[in-house]
Amino acid sequence: MMLEFLLLLLVGTLAGVDLVSGPQVLLARPVVVGTLAGLVLGDPVSGVLVGGVLELYALEVLPVGSTRYPDHGPGAVAAVWLTSQLGSASAGYGILVALGVAEVGGWSLQRLRRMNGRALALATPALETGDVRIAAALQWTGLGRDALRAVMLTAGGLLAARLLFPLALAQPEAGEVLAVVVLAMGLAGAVAGAIRTAGRDWRGAVLALALAAGWLLGGRVGAFPIRWGW
Amino acid sequence: MRGPTKSLLRLLTIQAAWTYERMGGIGVAHALGPLLKEAVPAERQAGAFRRAAEFFNSHPWLAGLAVGAEARAERDGIPAEQIQRLRAALGGPLGALGDRVIWAGLFPALVGIGLLGGGLVGWWVPLAMAGVALVVRWEVTRWALRRGLESGMKVATVLKDCALSRAAAPLGVLATLAAGTASTFVAHGGGLRLAPRIGPWVIAALAAAGLLLVLRVGARLPSQRLGLIVGVLVLLLWQVVT
Numbered sequence: 001m002m003l004e005f006l007l008l009l010l011v012g013t014l015a016g017v018d019l020v021s022g023p024q025v026l027l028a029r030p031v032v033v034g035t036l037a038g039l040v041l042g043d044p045v046s047g048v049l050v051g052g053v054l055e056l057y058a059l060e061v062l063p064v065g066s067t068r069y070p071d072h073g074p075g076a077v078a079a080v081w082l083t084s085q086l087g088s089a090s091a092g093y094g095i096l097v098a099l100g101v102a103e104v105g106g107w108s109l110q111r112l113r114r115m116n117g118r119a120l121a122l123a124t125p126a127l128e129t130g131d132v133r134i135a136a137a138l139q140w141t142g143l144g145r146d147a148l149r150a151v152m153l154t155a156g157g158l159l160a161a162r163l164l165f166p167l168a169l170a171q172p173e174a175g176e177v178l179a180v181v182v183l184a185m186g187l188a189g190a191v192a193g194a195i196r197t198a199g200r201d202w203r204g205a206v207l208a209l210a211l212a213a214g215w216l217l218g219g220r221v222g223a224f225p226i227r228w229g230w
Numbered sequence: 231m232r233g234p235t236k237s238l239l240r241l242l243t244i245q246a247a248w249t250y251e252r253m254g255g256i257g258v259a260h261a262l263g264p265l266l267k268e269a270v271p272a273e274r275q276a277g278a279f280r281r282a283a284e285f286f287n288s289h290p291w292l293a294g295l296a297v298g299a300e301a302r303a304e305r306d307g308i309p310a311e312q313i314q315r316l317r318a319a320l321g322g323p324l325g326a327l328g329d330r331v332i333w334a335g336l337f338p339a340l341v342g343i344g345l346l347g348g349g350l351v352g353w354w355v356p357l358a359m360a361g362v363a364l365v366v367r368w369e370v371t372r373w374a375l376r377r378g379l380e381s382g383m384k385v386a387t388v389l390k391d392c393a394l395s396r397a398a399a400p401l402g403v404l405a406t407l408a409a410g411t412a413s414t415f416v417a418h419g420g421g422l423r424l425a426p427r428i429g430p431w432v433i434a435a436l437a438a439a440g441l442l443l444v445l446r447v448g449a450r451l452p453s454q455r456l457g458l459i460v461g462v463l464v465l466l467l468w469q470v471v472t
């Protein structure tokens with residue numbers, strides 16, 4: 001139990017750090033984080049399912065420069081945990097927790113940047129002397145702050161999921177309605193992101209075809225993900 | 231470990247000390263450090279380091295081009311003003327190219343493939359896509375640093391003719407295809423798993439209404455905030471009604 005918790009914290013921390021500090025190689029994306037959390041819990045189906053739904057929201061986001069964007073990784077860990085405990089009926093609750101954590105995550109990133117700024121202001125006189133070690137110190141402390149931020153977000157998400165546990169257990173029908181809502185809003189986000197990126201030229205037609213093909217494929221294949229063996 | 235190797239490793243976490251004041255400047259100085267120490271005369275190092283730590287904003291995957299070019303320019307003894315002009319001129323194009331190729335091209339393409347593979351083939355597909363991203367990140371960063379070191383002040387020509395610039399359009403199409411197909415695939419299949427008693431067309435209709443709202447309101451109401459607000463309202467209403 002303790003090892004599981006520590007591994008989940010590790011997955012959430014890797015995801016949080018990967019978003020901005022680096023190496024920025026998809027470890028922050030919900031579908032990857034969800035799958036890793038699912039593997040830790042011995043339930044990769046829930047991991048891919050929850051991560052996949054949260055990924056719809058992440059597809060809207062272009063993480064450019066100083067803009068505020070949500071941090072979906074740490075919350076995905078909590079969502080997968082809740083779903084693996086109570087089954088698919090609770091996924092809606094878990095995803096709702098993850099969306100809340102992602103919002104707090106976006107806010108915390110801005111706080112982190114301001115904290116980095118304060119550390120920079122303090123270090124500026126030494127930096128002006130040309131001391132190379134100052135840059136290393138700023139980089140390492142920045143990385144440490146980001147890791148701490150991600151640990152706190154992951155732990156906070158798991159705590160919120162634990163608090164929602166009794167409600168999710170008592171009201172599975174509400175979970176079903178929640179699932180429809182989060183799926184629909186996620187799809188709206190993914191399509192909005194794709195429209196903004198594709199523009200209104202011929203790529204818009206490609207997008208329309210892709211959306212139609214995906215919908216038909218989803219109906220033909222059945223529940224996402226299929227029950228692959230592992 | 232040699233200077234370029236150290237610099238390459240540091241480039242992987244170039245945004246660790248990102249601030250609103252200097253953006254990625256500190257990360258650039260940190261990555262440039264080993265190169266300066268190895269190839270620039272001692273009397274020039276402090277000044278070069280100060281210049282490197284100034285404001286700099288670009289794409290993290292491509293910042294190696296600027297780091298390499300700056301190290302080469304410092305080694306060649308180029309006047310400080312010219313190096314500062316080079317930095318200022320490089321940030322925008324590197325950022326724009328990286329946004330188009332990596333954030334809006336490669337990432338949605340890999341994620342789309344990961345979602346489709348995760349749904350149809352197995353859990354390992356999304357993880358394999360992260361593996362692909364790691365390999366591409368390493369190779370792009372390595373290429374950028376090497377080309378920057380080779381070209382110095384002529385680095386702009388690298389950007390003009392590089393394979394990355396040519397890859398932007400096809401990657402964009404692949405991203406549209408993969409992410410577009412995966413979105414509706416996940417929404418339809420996810421509905422069948424999570425809410426089998428509610429028809430998928432309810433999801434489609436709600437998504438259409440949400441899409442109109444998100445496109446109309448714009449950045450103030452991203453889907454993630456809309457999903458959170460509507461979800462909490464539904465949960466509260468449920469407590470009142472039942």
